[in-house]
Amino acid sequence: MSIVKIVEEPIDVAGLTESLMHDEYGGIDTFIGTIRQFTDEVETEKIEYTTYKKMAEKEMHKLADIVLAKGMDVVMVHRVGELALGEVAVFIGVAAPHRAEAFENCQMLIDTLKKTVPIWKKEYDKDKIRWGGLGE
Amino acid sequence: MSIVKIVEEPIDVAGLTESLMHDEYGGIDTFIGTIRQFTDEVETEKIEYTTYKKMAEKEMHKLADIVLAKGMDVVMVHRVGELALGEVAVFIGVAAPHRAEAFENCQMLIDTLKKTVPIWKKEYDKDKIRWGGLGE
Amino acid sequence: MKVKLFSVLAEKIGPTIDLNLPDQFVAQDVLDQIKELHPDYANVLDQSLVAVNEEYTNDESIKLESVDEIAIIPPVSGG
Amino acid sequence: MKVKLFSVLAEKIGPTIDLNLPDQFVAQDVLDQIKELHPDYANVLDQSLVAVNEEYTNDESIKLESVDEIAIIPPVSGG
Numbered sequence: 001m002s003i004v005k006i007v008e009e010p011i012d013v014a015g016l017t018e019s020l021m022h023d024e025y026g027g028i029d030t031f032i033g034t035i036r037q038f039t040d041e042v043e044t045e046k047i048e049y050t051t052y053k054k055m056a057e058k059e060m061h062k063l064a065d066i067v068l069a070k071g072m073d074v075v076m077v078h079r080v081g082e083l084a085l086g087e088v089a090v091f092i093g094v095a096a097p098h099r100a101e102a103f104e105n106c107q108m109l110i111d112t113l114k115k116t117v118p119i120w121k122k123e124y125d126k127d128k129i130r131w132g133g134l135g136e
Numbered sequence: 137m138s139i140v141k142i143v144e145e146p147i148d149v150a151g152l153t154e155s156l157m158h159d160e161y162g163g164i165d166t167f168i169g170t171i172r173q174f175t176d177e178v179e180t181e182k183i184e185y186t187t188y189k190k191m192a193e194k195e196m197h198k199l200a201d202i203v204l205a206k207g208m209d210v211v212m213v214h215r216v217g218e219l220a221l222g223e224v225a226v227f228i229g230v231a232a233p234h235r236a237e238a239f240e241n242c243q244m245l246i247d248t249l250k251k252t253v254p255i256w257k258k259e260y261d262k263d264k265i266r267w268g269g270l271g272e
Numbered sequence: 273m274k275v276k277l278f279s280v281l282a283e284k285i286g287p288t289i290d291l292n293l294p295d296q297f298v299a300q301d302v303l304d305q306i307k308e309l310h311p312d313y314a315n316v317l318d319q320s321l322v323a324v325n326e327e328y329t330n331d332e333s334i335k336l337e338s339v340d341e342i343a344i345i346p347p348v349s350g351g
Numbered sequence: 352m353k354v355k356l357f358s359v360l361a362e363k364i365g366p367t368i369d370l371n372l373p374d375q376f377v378a379q380d381v382l383d384q385i386k387e388l389h390p391d392y393a394n395v396l397d398q399s400l401v402a403v404n405e406e407y408t409n410d411e412s413i414k415l416e417s418v419d420e421i422a423i424i425p426p427v428s429g430g
Contacts, residue, residue, distance in 0.1 A: 013154075014149070014150035017150070022222070023170075023172065023173040025170070026172030027168070027169055027170075028166075029165065029167050029242075030153075030166045031164070031165050031239070032163075032165075033164075034157055034161070035159075036159065037160055049429065051357075052357055052405075052422055052424070055405035055422070055424075058405050085159045086159045089429075089430065099167060099243075103167070103242075110430060114427070114428070114430040115427065116407075116427065117429050118422075118427050118429075119430075120357060120358035120427060120429070122358070122359075131425075133425065133426030133427055133428035134359065134395060134426055134428075186282070188276065190326055191323055191327075194327075225350075226350065226351050250348070253350050254343075255349070256350070257349045258279070258283075267280045269347030270280065271347075
């Protein structure tokens with residue numbers, strides 16, 4: 001049931017949410033990350049995500065397995081390629097018997113994904129191009 | 137844009153999630169509460185929710201306003217009537233510029249809703265009927 | 273004064289109950305009057321709050337003339 | 352040995368770079384060799400990790416014969 005992958009096509013938020021609905025779980029927490037227009041003063045026009053796909057999916061599975069081992073269901077999908085404003089870059093979802101653990105594990109998954117999964121963003125901002133994650 | 141209401145018909149999870157997607161917000165956290173089959177040993181067959189609707193919506197608006205005042209977008213929808221296993225009872229969603237505040241406020245909304253909003257469940261369990269929230 | 277009932281109280285007693293409330297009273301007076309009429313539900317009433325005009329009340333004194341609507345709120349259990 | 356490059360390094364240098372790695376080495380040796388060839392990207396390389404066979408490495412000693420695939424991982428920025 002668990003879905004963990006990198007995709008190039010648009011993320012089907014409704015279908016992935018649906019996949020987390022099971023009679024045995026009462027609480028589902030989902031996180032949806034979209035392309036934001038403004039970061040403080042900086043205006044973004046689009047973002048290009050690239051990945052080291054095999055390793056990225058391996059790292060995502062490591063994270064998902066931690067949550068699956070606790071008896072929850074998990075969805076982790078990240079899109080790569082060129083994304084326009086408002087498009088969904090990442091969908092994380094956790095279904096659990098109780099809501100506190102759904103929130104806790106969903107947040108852990110997105111926080112850790114951002115630190116360990118080899119995906120990179122090239123941000124086309126109005127003033128210049130920025131590479132995500134790089135100190136200047 | 138904010139949607140806050142009590143409904144009798146099935147909750148449109150996909151449509152409500154969609155309503156939270158805006159170019160100005162990068163992070164959306166949603167909580168979906170469904171009818172769970174088992175709570176420890178107790179097997180549930182269906183749940184009937186009733187409400188003091190006018191007051192419930194007033195209390196929900198009080199909560200939503202706290203989050204709206206912080207510049208986020210909010211959805212809070214609770215369904216009442218008779219719900220079968222797996223059906224969605226409540227949908228809470230928060231769209232925010234940054235993910236930490238989306239998680240924090242979404243969890244605050246569902247936690248507080250469960251304490252203050254006049255909605256009651258009558259749980260039809262296999263062994264007997266249970267009224268939610270009542271000490272015995 | 274018709275007092276609205278919900279949840280188990282509505283199912284057992286009915287959607288409203290008629291009480292004679294004085295010009296000035298506190299929430300506990302309302303709960304006590306119902307308890308006297310329906311001692312079987314003392315346990316639920318002891319866990320309930322009183323809402324006046326769709327707002328929770330605590331221990332404050334309530335003027336009958338300011339009351340448009342009054343309701344007993346058993347422990348809530350939405351979500 | 353072809354070393355995979357990603358993100359800004361792939362765009363500026365190319366998707367792979369050919370290095371002569373000894374039988375035994377550490378991650379820093381790989382980064383240092385690339386730095387020597389492309390001093391302009393020293394700043395990015397100083398922030399990068401090395402992955403061997405799709406696993407992050409730290410300071411451990413790596414045997415060339417155990418390496419099927421080696422890649423430079425600049426600071427990640429998904430999500």
